[in-house]
Amino acid sequence: MKLYYATGTCSLSPHIVASEAGIALELERVDIGHTPPVTETGADYSAINPNGYVPALRLDDGSVLTEGAAIVQYLADLKPETGLAPPAGTPARPRLQSWLNFIATELHKMYSPWLFHPEYGEPLQAVAREKIGRRLAFVEAHLATSGPFLMGERFTAADAYLFTIVGWSGYAKVDLSAFPQVRGFMDRVAARPKVHDAVAAHSRASRRTLQNA
Ligand SMILES: N[C@@H](CCC(=O)N[C@@H](CS)C(=O)NCC(=O)O)C(=O)O
Structure with a gap:
């Protein structure tokens, strides 16, 4: 492949x-x-x-x-x-798909292209950052109650995707200081060999x- x-x-x-x-x-x-x-x-x-x-x-x-x-x-x-994806036909599989879709549409496409193209200008970028902040607050609350990973105890494909997109935060000037759970998640995932x-x-x-x- x-x-x-x-x-x-x-x-x-x-x-x-x-x-x-x-x-x-x-x-x-x-x-x-x-x-x-x-x-x-x-x-x-x-x-x-x-x-x-x-x-x-x-x-x-x-x-x-x-x-x-x-x-x-x-x-x-x-x-x-x-266990990177729960088996199809179990209730956990659509929950994984729910996370993947959330990351793709609510985070990935909010970071990119809006925050990657300066030509959109600061007003539009501020809107994107505000929306990302609300979505990260949702992830923050979820990790606090149901972590350490998105699906609980096990690292899954959704965590790989979240780690990848939130990893753009420095470049995109998305402030993670209000999200200690998210920052902890990023450190946990980065530490995996x-x-x-x-x-x-x-x-x-x-x-x-x-x-x-
Ligand atoms: N819907 C696609 C979007 C992929 C995507 O946005 N890829 C970006 C890099 S992160 C890219 O290649 N952009 C170049 C382009 O759009 O021409 C997916 O989820 O795989």
Whole structure:
């Protein structure tokens, strides 16, 4: 399997899930700033994902799966024993999907693009930061009562995604000082050896096979 990724982006989330699951991924970096986007091997990325964004996962049958929330579930389901995604058909699975959807729509797309493009200007960015603050307050309250992870005692794919997006807070000037539970969560996740490996590999990786990163 090959993960199309770009450093510093949401493609870290499936990278973490693969690392936690012990799944070997081939990696191919995409220059998403290039028009049209190209991969490091010179391939036209828009022929791989017509939407031009990362992540995308090339499956072993040659087909391509897009959308981070779907990709992390696919990877987690390959290794059900890890508990990275509860089994389909159990009440816990839609709760995982609820978190993934919340992170994708209420956090990911509030941080990006609003806080990543200065051309939107400070008034719009202030609106985005205020909304993110309200959503983080919700996460804060949840972690306080039901943590240490989003689904309770076990680290899941939703935690990988939350860690990835909230990790943009410094760059996006989102103040986490009012959210000690969230900050504790970030420290807890960052301290996981397989997360550490994925973060390091995500930053330095070039096209190669990543064995159990
Ligand atoms: N809906 C997509 C969005 C992915 C996304 O926003 N990717 C960003 C990086 S975090 C990207 O590649 N942006 C470049 C672009 O939109 O052209 C998903 O959840 O996977």
